[in-house]
C-alpha cells in the first residue's frame with residue numbers, strides 16, 4: 171500500500187486527515203515539529219492503525235532537508251502545515267517558503283501527487299469580482315488589496331496556492347488545492363487551534379473574529395465547514411483521478427449574529443456576545459459545485475456545533 175505524507179500532522183485539520191488516511195489503509199508519514207511534545211502530538215499515536223502504519227518525522231516547513239527525509243518513499247503528500255493568522259512576519263515565511271520547500275522536496279523525492287490545503291480566503295478577498303456573480307474557483311484573492319489592508323494570512327495563502335499550482339504544471343506533479351472556509355467541529359488533539367478558540371470564545375460572551383483576519387464588528391456572512399467534511403474533501407482530492415486544480419470547500423453560510431443566535435438556541439446555558447455586531451449588507455455568494463461533482467457531501471451545521479461543544483466540554487474548556 172502506498173505511503174502518504176501529511177505535513178503538520180498534529181494540527182486540528184491534519185489530525186482528521188491522518189485518521190481518515192489510516193482508515194483507508196494507507197501508510198502515513200506525518201511531520202511534526204517536536205516529536206517529544208505529547209500534548210500536541212500524543213493523540214496521533216492512539217489513532218486506529220497508527221501503531222503499524224503511522225511514522226512520525228520531525229520536520230519544520232523551513233527545513234528543506236527534514237521534508238525530504240519525511241517524504242522519502244511517499245507516493246503523495248497532503249500539505250496541511252501552516253500557522254493560522256498570526257501577523258506578517260510569522261505568516262509569510264512558513265506559508266510561502268514552507269510551501270516552496272514542500273514542492274521542491276516533492277520533486278526531489280519523486281512524489282507525484284500533492285494536495286495543498288489553501289483557504290477560502292485565497293478566493294473571496296477580491297473587491298473587483300462582479301457583485302452579482304457567484305464566486306467559484308476562478309476567483310482569486312487580490313494580493314495587493316490584502317497587503318494594503320494588512321490581511322497577511324489571505325495574501326500568503328493566495329501566493330502559496332498559486333505558486334504550488336504553477337510548480338506542479340511546470341514539473342509534471344499533480345497538484346490539487348482545497349480551499350476550506352472556517353473549520354469547526356470536534357478536535358482530536360488536546361490543544362486548541364485558532365478557529366476553535368474563536369468558537370469557544372462565543373460561549374464566553376467574547377467576539378474574537380479578528381483573530382481570523384475577519385472584520386469583528388460587522389455582521390458579515392460566516393462560511394463554515396465541518397472538520398470531518400474538510401478531511402473528506404482532501405481525501406477525495408487525493409484519490410480521485412479526475413481531481414484537478416482548485417476546490418472551494420464550504421457547507422454553510424450565516425451571519426455572525428445568526429450563528430450566535432443558533433448557538434444560544436442549541437446551548438442556552440452560556441453567555442453570548444450581544445450588541446457587538448453592526449448590521450451589514452455584505453453577502454458572500456459562492457458555490458462548491460465543483461467539489462460536490464467530485465463526490466463530496468456534508469453534514470448539518472447543528473451536528474457540527476453539537477459535536478464541537480461536546481469536545482470542548484470533554485476537554486474541560488467549557489464549564
Ligand SMILES: NC(=O)c1ccc[n+]([C@@H]2O[C@H](COP(=O)([O-])OP(=O)(O)OC[C@H]3O[C@@H](n4cnc5c(N)ncnc54)[C@H](OP(=O)(O)O)[C@@H]3O)[C@@H](O)[C@H]2O)c1
Pocket residue numbers: 177178179180181182183184202203204210229230231232249250251252253254264268287288289290327349350351352353354363364365
Ligand atoms: N482552521 C480553519 O478554519 C482553516 C480554514 C481554512 C484553511 N485552513 C488551513 O488548514 C491548515 C490547518 O489549519 P488548522 O486549523 O488545523 O491549524 P492548526 O491546528 O494550528 O495546525 C497547524 C499545523 O501547522 C503546523 N505548523 C505551523 N508552522 C509550521 C512550521 N513552520 N513548520 C512545520 N509545521 C508548522 C503546526 O505545528 P505545531 O503543532 O508544531 O505548531 C500545526 O501542526 C492550514 O493550512 C490552514 O491555513 C484552516
